Amino acid sequence: MSRLVVVSNRVATPTESKGSAGGLAVGVFGALKDTGGVWFGWSGEIVGEGTANAGPEIVQDGAVTFATVGLSRRDYDQYYRGFSNAMLWPVFHYRNDLARYDRQEYAGYRRVNAWLAQQLLPLLKPDDVIWVHDYHLIPFAEALRLAGVKNRIGFFLHIPFPAPQVLLNVPPHDELVKSLCCYDVVGFQTESDLVAFGDYIVRQAHGTVSRDGRTVDAYGRSLRAGVYRIGVFPDDIAAQAKRFETRKDVRELKASLKDRKLIMSVDRLDYSKGIAERFRAFERLLETAPELQGAVSLVQVAPPTRADVQSYQHIRQNLEYEAGRINGRFSGLDWTPIRYLNRRYDRWVLMSLFRASQVGFVTPLRDGMNLVAKEYVAAQDPDDPGVLVLSRFAGAAAELDAALIVNPHDILDMSEALQRALTMPLEERQDRHRKMLAALRRNDLGVWRDTFLVDLRAVRPGMP
Ligand code: ADQ
Numbered sequence: 139m140s141r142l143v144v145v146s147n148r149v150a151t152p153t154e155s156k157g158s159a160g161g162l163a164v165g166v167f168g169a170l171k172d173t174g175g176v177w178f179g180w181s182g183e184i185v186g187e188g189t190a191n192a193g194p195e196i197v198q199d200g201a202v203t204f205a206t207v208g209l210s211r212r213d214y215d216q217y218y219r220g221f222s223n224a225m226l227w228p229v230f231h232y233r234n235d236l237a238r239y240d241r242q243e244y245a246g247y248r249r250v251n252a253w254l255a256q257q258l259l260p261l262l263k264p265d266d267v268i269w270v271h272d273y274h275l276i277p278f279a280e281a282l283r284l285a286g287v288k289n290r291i292g293f294f295l296h297i298p299f300p301a302p303q304v305l306l307n308v309p310p311h312d313e314l315v316k317s318l319c320c321y322d323v324v325g326f327q328t329e330s331d332l333v334a335f336g337d338y339i340v341r342q343a344h345g346t347v348s349r350d351g352r353t354v355d356a357y358g359r360s361l362r363a364g365v366y367r368i369g370v371f372p373d374d375i376a377a378q379a380k381r382f383e384t385r386k387d388v389r390e391l392k393a394s395l396k397d398r399k400l401i402m403s404v405d406r407l408d409y410s411k412g413i414a415e416r417f418r419a420f421e422r423l424l425e426t427a428p429e430l431q432g433a434v435s436l437v438q439v440a441p442p443t444r445a446d447v448q449s450y451q452h453i454r455q456n457l458e459y460e461a462g463r464i465n466g467r468f469s470g471l472d473w474t475p476i477r478y479l480n481r482r483y484d485r486w487v488l489m490s491l492f493r494a495s496q497v498g499f500v501t502p503l504r505d506g507m508n509l510v511a512k513e514y515v516a517a518q519d520p521d522d523p524g525v526l527v528l529s530r531f532a533g534a535a536a537e538l539d540a541a542l543i544v545n546p547h548d549i550l551d552m553s554e555a556l557q558r559a560l561t562m563p564l565e566e567r568q569d570r571h572r573k574m575l576a577a578l579r580r581n582d583l584g585v586w587r588d589t590f591l592v593d594l595r596a597v598r599p600g601m602p
Contacts, residue, residue, distance in 0.1 A: 140265045140595065142166075142175035145258065147218070147274040149179040149206050152199035162271060162296070165368070165583040167202070169591065174201030176266075178258050181206035184214050194257055207257050209250070216246020222274045223447050225308060230273060230297050231410040231504040234307045236449045244310055248277050255281035262287065267594055270321070272296045280320040292323040292594040294366065297506040298533070299331040302338040315343060316357045322597040324354075325366040325590050327506045327533040332365050362597060366590045367537060368507050372516035372578040379489035379517035388490045391437075398473070399434040399560055400495040402524075404488055404510050405502070407440040407480065409453040412503040412529065412546040417460045417476060419501075419552035424468050424475060427557055432473045434560065436499070437491070441482045492517035497559045498526045500534075501546040507533035511541070515574045523571035525559035527552070537581065540573035 144166045155167040155177075170177060181195065185208035194205040209218065220243030228236040255278055262268075268291045270278050279291040305311050315338055318324055326332045336347040336354070345356025347363075354363050382388055401420070405411035420436045440457070444450045461478040468475045483491075492498060498514035511526060511534040518524055528534065528541035535543055542555040 139173050140267050141263060142169055142173055142591070143258070143262065143266045143268045144170060144175065144177045144271070145254075145268065145275060145278060146177075146179045146271040147222075148182055149177050149204055152197065152202070152204060155202075162368075164371070165587045166269070166271075168584065169587050170202045171200065176203045176205055176261055178205045178261065179207075179254075180218075181208055183208040184211055186210045188212060194261070203261075205258075205261055207254070213246060213250045213253075216243040217250035218274065219444070219446055221247035223444050224449075226273045227297070227410075228449070229304060229307050230300050232298075232300060232304055233409065233504075234304065236409065237307060239309055251275060251277040252281040252284075254278065255285060258282070259285055259287070262289065264289070265599075267591070268292070269294070269591070269594065276314050277317040280317045283320050288599060290322050290594050290597055290599045291320075292325065292590065293318065293321040294325040294590060295331070295506070296327065296368070298328075298504055299326055299334045301334050302342055305334075305338060306342075311338075312342070315339070319343075319345075319354070319357045319359050319361055321361060322599075323362045323364065323590070323594045325364055325593075327365070327367060328536055329365055331506075331533075332363055335363060362593060364590075364593060366586050367533070367581055368509065368586045369578060369582045370509060370512045370516055371583050372512075372575060375489050375513055375516035376518075378486040379493040380519075382486045382490040383493065385487065385490065387487055388494065391491065392494055395435060396472075398432075399497075400491075401434060401436045401497040401499050401556065401560075402439075402492055402495040402514070403436065403499045403501075404439040404492075406443045407450065407454060407457070408443060409449060410502055410504050411440075412501045413438065413440060413457055414453070414460050415503070415546050415549060416499060416501050416552070417457070417464055419549045419556065420476065420499075421464045421467075422549050422553035423556045424464075426553060430557075430560070431468055431475075432470055435473070435475060435477060437477045437479070437495075439479045439481070439483060439488065442480055489513060489517040492524070493519060496524050497556060498524055498528075499556065500526065500532065501529040501544060501552060502532050503529070503546050505529070505532040505534075509534075511538060512578055515541075515571065516578055518571055520568065520571060520575070522564070523567050525562050525567055525570065526574065527555045527559055537577045538574050540570040540577075 150163040194207050197204040224238045270293045332351045336351045339345040339356045343356045461476045492514045500511040526541040529546045544552045544555045
């Protein structure tokens with residue numbers, strides 16, 4: 139079989155790929171390990187000031203070649219911190235109010251994509267299949283095509299694709315979608331992302347889209363589009379969640395709860411995750427059900443990310459303020475309502491905390507998929523499962539419709555769902571859990587990867 143080359147903004151280390159990493163890393167590493175292949179991208183290091191020019195650093199681990207490059211300070215500022223995370227991320231999550239456009243940053247975004255493509259070129263073989271991931275790398279295939287690469291190239295967008303009216307807020311929207319059309323296969327997380335993409339193609343780009351949305355003709359190219367829902371490996375998660383139950387930190391947390399009920403939330407610290415609204419819903423619960431004061435705790439794990447982007451500094455300050463305010467209002471001498479933890483945890487520890495909790499509270503304002511929701515379901519004990527309270531704006535809500543689905547803007551709706559979750563009879567919890575677990579099994583991480591790669595391998599190569 140043709141070799142797989144995976145390209146993503148960040149490349150996990152060999153150790154991360156086998157152990158603590160989630161989602162993309164576990165999924166693609168599995169495929170690379172089986173057939174051998176290359177994983178190419180940024181190492182996470184910032185090297186020098188102008189444009190980085192050292193070639194990729196190669197680490198061979200079994201059949202997998204990890205090829206990473208450093209970015210210069212300027213490249214990082216313009217490509218990563220600037221256009222990717224201060225423009226594309228907010229707009230694609232419907233937060234135009236937080237978006238900031240700078241022409242030089244956009245030029246940097248395209249320049250770094252072209253430079254990364256040049257770095258990959260010497261590693262490519264003629265029949266390699268190239269799979270590019272996420273919004274940082276939309277122009278990557280176009281750059282490879284300009285350099286004469288005729289291989290099959292696919293793209294998967296991990297975040298939502300916004301409705302055309304929203305995408306128009308990105309000044310170079312037309313160039314970006316045109317670049318997207320240089321791929322052979324473009325994959326999305328949900329049906330509504332695919333529909334939004336098709337709408338743009340028809341209304342803005344004056345292209346055509348087949349009735350099922352899967353065949354797209356635009357900008358003089360023909361490509362396939364599709365929905366490939368990213369998943370998890372539920373049985374691995376269940377086994378590890380159970381195994382780690384006896385670990386010291388998990389036992390300590392359980393002991394410190396003293397039979398109080400536990401609501402668990404885990405997110406990167408990001409404004410798209412709806413954490414402030416969630417805190418207010420928990421506050422409302424304590425107001426409307428005073429018997430729960432002292433009887434339930436919310437543990438919110440939220441390690442800071444993108445801390446050098448201004449809107450992330452604001453959300454962090456706001457959450458510290460909200461957690462402090464609510465804790466000041468309700469805490470007792472031996473009870474803190476919200477435990478707000480700004481750090482990363484070992485993945486398997488998180489899974490056993492999920493298993494130890496009564497409610498998984500996952501309420502993003504927008505989310506491509508949200509793997510935490512899937513991990514929460516997978517980690518439960520089927521005999522005594524916790525209840526998932528899930529935002530309708532997470533991609534995962536389309537599959538996990540047996541969760542308690544809430545609107546994250548409706549504080550009362552969320553607090554009522556929490557109350558319902560905390561008092562749900564065992565039989566109903568088991569029934570909902572069974573349905574959700576079946577959905578996870580039907581569409582696990584292997585299915586996501588394999589269906590995408592089958593579609594990519596099926597296209598005719600050599601259409602620059
Ligand atoms: P994210 O926005 O990062 O991913 P999510 O899908 O929930 O969101 O994945 C986060 C991962 O990080 C999970 O596996 C979670 O367990 C882990 N994690 C979170 N906090 C952690 C902590 N404190 N310590 C250790 N691990 C932690 C993007 C998109 C999503 C999409 C994924 C995958 O925004 O919508 O589901 O990519 O496609």
